[in-house]
Amino acid sequence: MLDLNKIRNNPEEVARGLARKGVSAEAVNRILASDSAWRKATAETDRLKALRNDLSRKIGERKKAGEETEAAQAEVREIGEKIKQLGQEAAESEQLLHGLMLEIPNIPSDSVPDGPDESFNRVEKTWGEPPRLGFEPKAHDEIGVALGILDFERAAKISGARFVVYTGMGAALERALISFMLDLHTREHGYTEVLPPYLVKAHALEGTGNLPKFEADLFKVDGGAFYLIPTAEVPVTNLHRDELLEEDSLPMSYCAFTPCFRSEAGSYGKDTKGMIRQHQFHKVELVKYSKPENSYDELEKLVSDAESVLEALGLHYRRVTLCAGDMSFSSAKTYDLEVWLPSQKRFREISSCSNFEDFQARRANIRYRPSGGGKPRFVHTLNGSGLAVGRTVVAILENCQQADGSVAIPGPLRPYMHGQSHIAKR
């Protein structure tokens, strides 16, 4: 949620920022209109309430003195009716205003390049090189099926499209990656591991910005009482919802492994083959709560924490800054990490690291008290994948494939796989 005062005081500036995300200035005008309607109705009800308070107090005094109060009571009753009417108007415009505010995306940071789509994203760095395989690389699904570690047909039999069954060393590789990533982030990068619920209430999703606008992307459970999380960002960012934190406790850094569930509505025909786009996948997520003045430094640290996973695994990747039009609803700045896939001969997203500034903190009401005392301020929230586990398996299968059809296991993972160096057909 944006700061309403900022919209009131600098509507043109806000409109300019929103335009970069492709939102028309009309949205700002609608907010200003419902805001002034609300303020007008509120001011008038306040005036009437002051009057009622005053009269009621006098009635009480006169009753105590044994005086007649019928006429005065009738008068106040009438004022009460007016308050009820006007109060309803005020509540309606406030609800309208709130609804509009929830549908306005965050404003891109100044450091974000302009542009409507991914072709305007800016490549910041490239690490490593494509593997020199010396043969025509196979796609991960072909490799996995041939090795007997991925089974798409049986997954479809059970659950339909966009699911996979991992078997044997495939399942072990996924599990090894999860442990490796969690250990790296908790031991080397200072994150605290949390294991949150995978089912959340609507208000948690509203806090992160997934609701009300993107309900179609989610799986609803129990008639809508719960939603399956699309990412650990949701439960972990809401961990401190409605809390007033101490400044000394910031920054707070959490990492969480969870399954993620996405309906992928509207992605028909995209990445239908293989494991790139699934209804269910695993992710190790990094989440930070930061003081506003440090949040961009924290973003740099967070993205390099994510990069260190790719580097440890020896996977060729690049970092891009998403342009304004390609960023998500809630984000002020996003770096994507893209890993090289030899079979596609291109980079594919494997991590997305964002600073939401105070956008989510306003929605989830997460504040901190400055240590010298003073007014509470909203924290800044950040998160990033560290990494998407399924796509990491994809990258390893493709980048580490051998001429004989086996796959070399990256060194750091071997301790997590009983010292085994290869996955071969057995």
Place this chain on the structure above:
RNA sequence: GGAGAGAUGGCCGAGCGGCCGAAGGCGCCGGUCUUGAAAACCGGUUUCCCGCAAGGGAACGGGGGUUCGAAUCCCUCUCUCUCCGCCA
């Protein structure tokens, strides 16, 4: 699934129709004292809205009702806890 209890300020907790934005404690901030700190003592310490200000209004989980007047009474929703049953 059944039965009951509860939701008050940063935290704990009192209040149970007008004198309550709310006792008391803790925490925090400032001061006195001290070489410094602690302790003790004194003072301060919710948020939002309208207003240049003075000032006014709102908020005791959400919504509705009763009443001249609701933190306090009634209804309802949400959430939490306890006990019983079932269960990993």
